[in-house]
Structures are given as C-alpha cells and as structure tokens.
Amino acid sequence: MVASLIVGLSGVALTDDERRFYRDVQPAGVILFGRNVADTEQLKRLVEDVRDAVGRQNFLVLIDQEGGRVQRLRPPIARSLPPAAAYAELYARDPEGAKRAAFAVAQLTGEELRAFGITMNCAPVADLPVEGAHEIISDRAYGSTVAEVVALARAVADGYLASGVVPVIKHIPGHGRATADSHLALPVVATPRETLSETDFVPFKALSTIPAAMTAHVVYSAIDAENPASTSAIVTRDIIRGEIGFDNLLMSDDLSMKALSGPMRARAQAVIAAGSDLALHCNGDLDEMRAATEGVPPLEGRAAERFEQACACIGQIEPYDRGEALQLLAGLLGQQTPVV
Numbered sequence: 001m002v003a004s005l006i007v008g009l010s011g012v013a014l015t016d017d018e019r020r021f022y023r024d025v026q027p028a029g030v031i032l033f034g035r036n037v038a039d040t041e042q043l044k045r046l047v048e049d050v051r052d053a054v055g056r057q058n059f060l061v062l063i064d065q066e067g068g069r070v071q072r073l074r075p076p077i078a079r080s081l082p083p084a085a086a087y088a089e090l091y092a093r094d095p096e097g098a099k100r101a102a103f104a105v106a107q108l109t110g111e112e113l114r115a116f117g118i119t120m121n122c123a124p125v126a127d128l129p130v131e132g133a134h135e136i137i138s139d140r141a142y143g144s145t146v147a148e149v150v151a152l153a154r155a156v157a158d159g160y161l162a163s164g165v166v167p168v169i170k171h172i173p174g175h176g177r178a179t180a181d182s183h184l185a186l187p188v189v190a191t192p193r194e195t196l197s198e199t200d201f202v203p204f205k206a207l208s209t210i211p212a213a214m215t216a217h218v219v220y221s222a223i224d225a226e227n228p229a230s231t232s233a234i235v236t237r238d239i240i241r242g243e244i245g246f247d248n249l250l251m252s253d254d255l256s257m258k259a260l261s262g263p264m265r266a267r268a269q270a271v272i273a274a275g276s277d278l279a280l281h282c283n284g285d286l287d288e289m290r291a292a293t294e295g296v297p298p299l300e301g302r303a304a305e306r307f308e309q310a311c312a313c314i315g316q317i318e319p320y321d322r323g324e325a326l327q328l329l330a331g332l333l334g335q336q337t338p339v340v
Helices: 016-025 040-054 084-093 095-115 146-162 193-198 201-206 233-243 264-274 286-294 301-311 322-333
Strands: 003-007 027-032 060-063 065-067 169-172 212-215 249-254 278-280
Touching: 003 016, 003 286, 016 027, 016 040, 016 286, 027 040, 027 278, 040 060, 065 084, 065 095, 084 095, 084 146, 084 322, 095 146, 095 322, 146 201, 169 249, 193 201, 201 233, 212 233, 233 264, 249 301, 264 278, 264 286
Parallel strands: 003 027, 003 278, 027 060, 169 212, 212 249, 249 278
Antiparallel strands: none
16 A cells, blocks of 8 residues: 655665665655755666665655755756746746746756656745745745736646656645745734635636645634644635645645644644645654654545546656757856757
8 A cells, every 4th residue: 555655765875774664664755855866877776776665656756846946956967947036037028938938948857857767846836925925935936926927837837747747836725925934933824815815825726737736834824723724624625625626636745844843643644634645754864754654544545546647647748849948948047058
C-alpha cells in the first residue's frame, strides 16, 4: 500500500536507513532540495536509488523550481529562471507574449527536470499579493490582479503539463494577504470571507482543473479562527473542495514549518483529517519522517484515485520549439543571447 505521505532526504546520497524507510513505508513521493544536489550525475543517481528502493512506477519526484528566489536547481546544474514578476512585467506590455513566454519556459524547464527523473514541480504560485503583506510571496506572484495571475499561472501550468511534468498550484486557497512567513510563524488573515471570495480565492477557482495543489498554513479567521487552512476541515470542505471546486490531488505545505505546532505525528494526522490527500514533510529528518508516517493512513478511495490521475499526467509530452523557448527565456533574463 502507498502511504499518504511525501518525504525528503537528508543529503546527496541515499543512506541505508533511508533506503529501508522508503522500501518499508512506500511513501507517495520524495521532494528534493538544494541539500540533495551536488552535480548532474549524482542527482540522477539519487533519484534512481530512491525509485529502486520504492520499487513501483506510481511514485512522484517533486521539487520547487519556480524561478527567481525559489529555485532548487541552479547553474551549472540547471538554467537560471526568472521570478514570476518578470512575466507580470512583460504582461503589462504584451499579454499574449507573456503567456507565450510563460508556456514555453515551463516546457523548457520541464524538459530539464525530466532529465533528472523529476516528475512534479511545485509551481506555479497562484497567490494574489496585497499591499502590506509579508514579502514571502512578493515577486513569486504573477501579478497583483486576478486577470494577470490566472492568465500567467495557467500558461505555466499548461507548459509543465505539455512537458510531461505535473504542476502543483500553491498556496490554496491563498497566501497573498499573509503578514508573516509561514516557515517561521503562523499567519492570520482577518479579511471578511466575502472579500476573499471576490479576490484571493478567484485565481484558484479559475485554475481548479490543474492536477495538484498545495495548501496554505494560513488562518482565515472569518472562516476558521482556530486552524490554518492546511489543518482546517472547514476550509478544505467549504472553500477548497466547495467554493473553489478543486477536486484533484491536494497536499499540505511542509509539516515541519513553524506555522504548525505539536508532535509531527499529530501534524500529519491533522492535515489528512482536514481533507488533504497527502501530507508533505520536507526537512529530511528521518525520525520526524517516521513520526509523520505513524499519522497517515494508506492512500485509498478518492484520494488514491486523485493520486493516480496526477501520475497519469507524467510523460505526456508535446513537441515544442526549443530554440524559441531559449530565446524567450533569454529575453526575460535580460540576456543578449540564449543559454543552451
């Protein structure tokens, strides 16, 4: 049975303990970070070793490769990518050109990720930032209006799907108003639900057909004053699954972030009980990973169906003009000639 859990790795090589953990627990996937990357051959070998330990095909390999500040693979391992704000700047002058660039660069990036065996990218960000919010989102957003964010995030997601890599929209139902970094503290948003329904939730509703989404560790006090969205059955049922209409694979943000409190097992239990299909644990601490495992059930029922639907998107590759994509990327980065 597949466990309702995605977990990390401690370093650049799979340890014997990690190998046993992956073999015995059978997590739904692994997520990679900069600490797991030394060079191209090492990264390919690491992914292959994890896959061998798990021993099944329906296994997700995730990374955060948004571009800009959030890019786990960097030169010389992978190309530099612009932040989302670069597409927003282009969109202001040339909306169709910005969408074309967003789609093409996502295809190019997906091709790059696929070469390492990476099958799921935690992008695009569909958060709608507001003035006065914490800078944790800022240039990771595709604009400050619903129209910009929807158009560009859709183009990015479609580009990844065309490259055979599964996109994950984040942070549903919206992190743009948060006045704290959820890596360090629990943000509380007191905005009325009516306002949220007219703004923050709209991009996610427009993007609700994307195969996967990541929840926000943010309290929306007008909806559930006690729990962040990631552990709130009310937010998951009424907003994410209800108003937004997202019925695809739903995973939590990282369980080890300081926005959450309590034992790791309880955190994992809470996100699954709230309605997420998968709990996500990122820091590679094996003891914490074991504790999280104790808090999640086997993947079954509708959650298993959503997982298989996401896996079915892997490797569905459409042809594209790689040279044009490189030119568009160079333009976004302000380069005279593209980097091959």
